[in-house]
Amino acid sequence: MTECTASGEPARNKAGSRYSSLKKDELEALAVSAILEHRRLLDADEAVYEEWLRASGDPLVSSDVAQTLQDEYLARQKQAQGQQEELSEILDALGYVPVVPSGEKD
Template sequence: MQDAGSSHDEGDRTKPRYDLMDKGELEELTVSAIREHRRLLAADQEVYEEWIRASEDPSIANSVLATLQEEHFARQKRAAAQQDELSDMLDALGFVPKVPVDDEAS
């Protein structure tokens, strides 16, 4: 039984403790994560569109299509993981900070 508790405690220690952060710092971190998420989504959309275009072109080799498809799926997994992290930040912050859509600041 002690082992089960130990592994649970270890899992708790590896999860970020956003709820313990200063709210100002957490808001800055969250804004940065939102910007990164937007950047990732835009880049992922480009890969998806390239995959779709290639799928419609009979002269494109199957190996190229497979590579584009794998890249698209890998990006989806990374985006989902980043979204989970962002969700944890937003939960701890308690609100969604304003980040203009055309904001290019880093």
């Protein structure tokens, strides 16, 4: 039986990865970049989520605005899933998680 990703697509092994042809230093730089992007997206997603929660609990905010924020948050979650799967594939090809300073978000 073939392994599948969370989205139901066939899982790629190291040999079949689109990143397998890259050199280790290129993969590491790509992984660090993807991790930083992941952190940036998480921060932005959290801000949208908090705004959605605030709007949902505020009777002065229209339901249309709250719905728009909810839709934005859900769309961001789908985007985050795709980015997370790509990051996972990069890390699988690299074979380890590189050190990324926690203060380096930009």
